[in-house]
Amino acid sequence: MASQRKRSKGESLTLRYLILGGWALFCLAPVLWFLSIGLRPRIEIITPQPIYIPSFSLDAWHMIWDDWPMAAYLRNSVAAIIGSVIIDLVLAIPAAYSLARFRYRGRDDIGFYILSTRMMAPAIVAVPIFFLFRNLGLLDTIWALMLIYAAINLSFVTWIIRSYMLDIPKELEDAAKTDGAGEIRILWEIIIPAVLPGIITASVIAMIFAINEFLFTLLIASTPDAYTMSVALSNFTGGSDGVIYNAIALVAFLAFVPVFLVVVAIQKHLSRGLTMGAVKG
Amino acid sequence: MARIELTEIQKSWGPIIGVRDVNIEIADEEFVVFLGPSGCGKTTTMRMIAGLEDPSEGRIVMDGEVMNDIDARDRDVAMVFQGYALYPNMTIYENIRFPLRMRGVPRDQHEGKVRRAAELVELTDYLDRKPGALSGGQRQRAALARAIVRQPQVFLMDEPLSNLDAKLRQAMRVQIKHIQRELKITTVYVTHDQIEAMTLADRIVIMDKGAIQQIGTPDQIYNDPANTFVAGFIGSPPMNLVEGALEGGTFRAPGIEVGNLPTRHSGAVTLGVRPEDCTVAGMSSHLSGTVYGVEPTGDITYLTLKAGEKLVEVKADRDYRAPLNKPETVAFDPSRIHLFDTATGQRLS
Structure with a gap:
């Protein structure tokens, strides 16, 4: 009886690994395929029959680093993204706390307004934003990119953090009040630590959106001073050389690496964050 | 050590009246239990004493000082909540120490006070754990320690035992009464459990539909119920x-x-x-x-x-x-x- 149960448990574990392994491979295949395109000679890409086992070549690697200021692009991307996430958190945490905890007239309307900024098609505001930043003298700077990425993501960062705050039992704040804490202390010492998984989750999603942002970056950036990885990709699609697929693949892969590293580093918090709502405090 | 007077207290939310005409004087060192079915206004009354709700009408006086406009954090009360309300990101030690930090108690006294409070509730072995790693009874004792650590004027306890199983509840009941007698702190305790009320209280305040039905010692309440509600509510069967x-x-x-x-x-x-x-x-x-x-x-x-x-x-x-x-x-x-x-x-x- 016992051994039978043990065996069936072992089998289910194997099955679980098989299914999860298959799923992981399925998700990873495009990334690996991309990488393999980036690391093969250009000649092997534009063939009628796909070549599954390509020859290895660092042509594209040398090209993007030697002919293009790829380090500057990468630096711009990382700086603009980190800056935008910091701006988002500074604004979104107090806003979310206010929306989640205080009662005042028009609170729900304000909450909906914040969310509604996300509903509009970005192209509608592209031209006004261009003139706005031109008048501010911020065209072609990563400061402008920070502000734009922050503005794009602010609504859902606020909304995610707010929903985590709603899950915090009201008793916790009442306890802190009777223990002698003021509103700022409560936010800083009780609320923020309690919603940390939510803050991390929202930050990662904001980073992913920001690194993929293309339209406004193209509008604002015109030199390597502000070019980011996403816009850099478009460098390889025109000109006398035609579409340089292996360089595109390699740049796309490089753009994927920073987010990937962040996610790996905070994986524990992320998975906790995505399931926290299900656990009753 | 404090006397509490509630005079003509009323609490309403728009047309809904939660608490009406509450008049009671609670003596220094007294253990008063508010007893009633859910929704009777007992918790709201306690929250008004704590300063977590403002009364719509009436006065709350502690030791001769009107408390109506004084924030919860400036009232010298400590509250124990039904759901324990321990801060999940802090260790038990930090939880118990929190009120000391917030109230500006000198740093060098913290260690000693936290240890003494933890000893009183027999929790010294668990000080470096997080609340999540404790059982329900231990969490409740931690919440109790956090309330007693700074020796407040008033204890407020909102159904502190209702999440515990029957056996633990009895043990904690004895412990709470013992601690209250030892520290001589005026205590207001809210419950819907008549056994808790009868065993703990110096006086019981029975509430129903937002109003006080009777105030009296457990014996008076049991032997001379003021009306059919009290008569039917107290006693089992x-x-x-x-x-x-x-x-x-x-x-x-x-x-x-x-x-x-x-x-x-x-x-x-x-x-x-x-x-x-x-x-x-x-x-x-x-x-x-x-x-x-x-x-x-x-x-x-x-x-x-x-x-x-x-x-x-x-x-x-x-x-x-x-x-x-x-x-x-x-x-x-x-x-x-x-x-x-x-x-x-x-x-x-």
């Missing part, structure tokens, strides 16, 4: 309440006749008698009915009789057994019969 007519000192209802009542009232009256004040097959019977159910529990047998359409519960001898529908008579202890006005529910003197 509750007091039997039978509606009938009173005329010339004799109460009559189908199957029930009680004479020689020392009262001059007449008309529609509700008679109340507790199951333990009834004797089966007494010499002079007041009730004659048929056996509806017999429930032996070991030390006592609960007998339910049907008199007219009314079911009356009686505590019978542990060996009592009877078949269904057997005719049976019961005598009431004449000194423990309660009479209430049926229309108002109020006790008749």
Whole structure:
């Protein structure tokens, strides 16, 4: 009886690994395929029959680093993204706390307004934003990119953090009040630590959106001073050389690496964050 | 050490009245329990004492000082919550220390005070754990330690034991009473459990529908309930309440006749008698009915009789057994019969 149960448990574990392994491979295949395109000679890409086992070549690697200021692009991307996430958190945490905890007239309307900024098609505001930043003298700077990425993501960062705050039992704040804490202390010492998984989750999603942002970056950036990885990709699609697929693949892969590293580093918090709502405090 | 006075307290949210006309004086070092069914306003009243809710009307006075406009954090009260409300990101040590930090207690005193509070609730071995790693009883004790650590003027406890199992609840009850007596801190305790109220309280405040029904010692509440609500709420099983007519000192209802009542009232009256004040097959019977159910529990047998359409519960001898529908008579202890006005529910003197 016992051994039978043990065996069936072992089998289910194997099955679980098989299914999860298959799923992981399925998700990873495009990334690996991309990488393999980036690391093969250009000649092997534009063939009628796909070549599954390509020859290895660092042509594209040398090209993007030697002919293009790829380090500057990468630096711009990382700086603009980190800056935008910091701006988002500074604004979104107090806003979310206010929306989640205080009662005042028009609170729900304000909450909906914040969310509604996300509903509009970005192209509608592209031209006004261009003139706005031109008048501010911020065209072609990563400061402008920070502000734009922050503005794009602010609504859902606020909304995610707010929903985590709603899950915090009201008793916790009442306890802190009777223990002698003021509103700022409560936010800083009780609320923020309690919603940390939510803050991390929202930050990662904001980073992913920001690194993929293309339209406004193209509008604002015109030199390597502000070019980011996403816009850099478009460098390889025109000109006398035609579409340089292996360089595109390699740049796309490089753009994927920073987010990937962040996610790996905070994986524990992320998975906790995505399931926290299900656990009753 | 504080006296608390609530005067004409009312709390309403728009047209909804949560608490009305609450008047009570709580003496220094007294243990007062607010008892009532859920939604009766007892927790709201406590939250107003804590400063977590503002009364719509009335005054809250502590030691002669009006508290209405003073924030919760500036009142010297400590509260224990039903859901413990421990800060999940802090260790138990940090949880207990939190009020000391917030109230500006000098840093060098923290360690000693936290240890003493933890010793009082027997939690010294768990100080470096997070609340999530503790059992329910341990969490409750941690919450208690956090409340007692800075020796507040007033303890407020909002159903602190209701999330614990029965055995633990009894142990914690004794512990809470012991700590309160030892620290001599005025305590207000909210519960819907009458056993907790009876065992802990110096005085019980019974509330229903936002209003106080009776204030008294546990004995007074049990022996002289002010109205039918209190009579029916306190006691397990509750007091039997039978509606009938009173005329010339004799109460009559189908199957029930009680004479020689020392009262001059007449008309529609509700008679109340507790199951333990009834004797089966007494010499002079007041009730004659048929056996509806017999429930032996070991030390006592609960007998339910049907008199007219009314079911009356009686505590019978542990060996009592009877078949269904057997005719049976019961005598009431004449000194423990309660009479209430049926229309108002109020006790008749």
